[in-house]
Amino acid sequence: MWRDAALIAGKDLRIEARSRVATNQVAPFAIIVLVLFGFALEPDRSFLQTAAPGLFWVAVLFCSLLAVQRSFAVEAADAAGDGLRMSGLDPAGIFLGKAAAVALELAALEALLTIGIVVFYSTALTGAALLLATAAVATIGLAACGTLYGVLAAGLRVRETLLPLLILPVVAPVLIGATRAWEVALGQSLDDGWKWVTLLAVFAVVYVTLGVLAFGTLLEEA
């Protein structure tokens, strides 16, 4: 299972590295979202500073939609999905590999977005341990959940419009939890940040488990 996962993750990441869709399209999109928030909200720095954690994670959610759609669009082209089904790889491994690739892409985007909020919103980064722990578990949760819903909608003609409707309400706890934890880390709230990390970790564990269990069935139907 782990070898299969590494194979699939390597394949997806190689496709991204060669096609440069992530670097040439998704990354600029993420930055544009940050700039648009600046336009929409009061460009008064203190307000943007307060809102920075929430805006950061909303931008991450949007990017995760694109990453998931991309992850399954490459399987839809040239009947690559059929090849994947007939490859004999463990479906759980395929799931973990695809989710890992999405997670790594998201992690890179989050690094970029962090620079973005430092530059555009003058955010002073504090509480590095909590920031990183939150980002890690939230990213794993988003990637696992996104991949599971991605295959659920894969192969449908309406998948581009259906996917956001399915995923966004489901990842609402991630948005809430990650935003609150970051607020604590950045010194904007006196809540217990690690409580939120626990919730995010539960979310991640639940979706990784469900994905490992259900991916095979869904892949057959896709």
Place this chain on the structure above:
Amino acid sequence: MTRTERSPAKTGTGNRTTRLLGAGALVASAGVLYFGLVTTPADEVQGDLVRLIYIHPAVSTMAFVAFGVTALASLLYLYPRTRSWRWDRLAGASGEVGVVFCALSLATGSIWGRPAWGVWWTWDARLTLTALLCALFVGYLALRRTGGGAESRAIRSAVAGVLFAVVVPIDHFATEWWRTLHQGDTLATLHPKIHGSQLWTMLLSFIAFGLIYAWLMFHRTRLEQLESRLENEGLAYALAARRAEGAPSEPESGPETAPVSGPEAAAVSGSASGESTEAAASAGLQS
């Protein structure tokens, strides 16, 4: 794959049970209306606003019951030993009725909140959770309407239905922790003491909406059954009708004698693009 397809004898969705249920629901609703609007007293603090407790709690509860039934039926569909189209239909019907009840619950809650709290909406934990659930199940219904093979659609939506059962507890904790941080649970503090007649009327409202739920479910599952019959047999029916048109001199090879073998027809509509089959069938039936 066990396929327990049974064609109903007639094409309507009502029978003696549904008529009884419908009559019961009507009587109970009339009782709630009478007791709720006429005999029960107005509240000292809230005045006539309190009368919304004869609708809102029952509707909200039914929404949660409906979503629970969807999750349970989805699980039963996915479990190989109990896999049956019945569970798929039940899950779909309950999801649909649940969304209606959930929307009603949000609407009546807003109508109460505006005069009581001064706002249509507040980011209360329970409100947020209900709104999230509504959005989740709207997505579920969209997933059910995506076309494609019947089996594939059933499996996809069953997995989605089971996923919701997992999502809801997480959503619950997220919204609960998020809001209790800022303010107390608004709803809990606003429950006044309930008089005897108010309590009975409220209980009656639960019965009334329970009956309405059951009545809607009977009709909706039967409708799903008829829809899948149209999907499976519609094409054969339309073909037979066209053939009969082409050869008017031959004895009527009527639609009644059309080949109506469920599994084979389903296999056809499953492998071919389901959408075009369905479109052709309905076009054929209309003309």
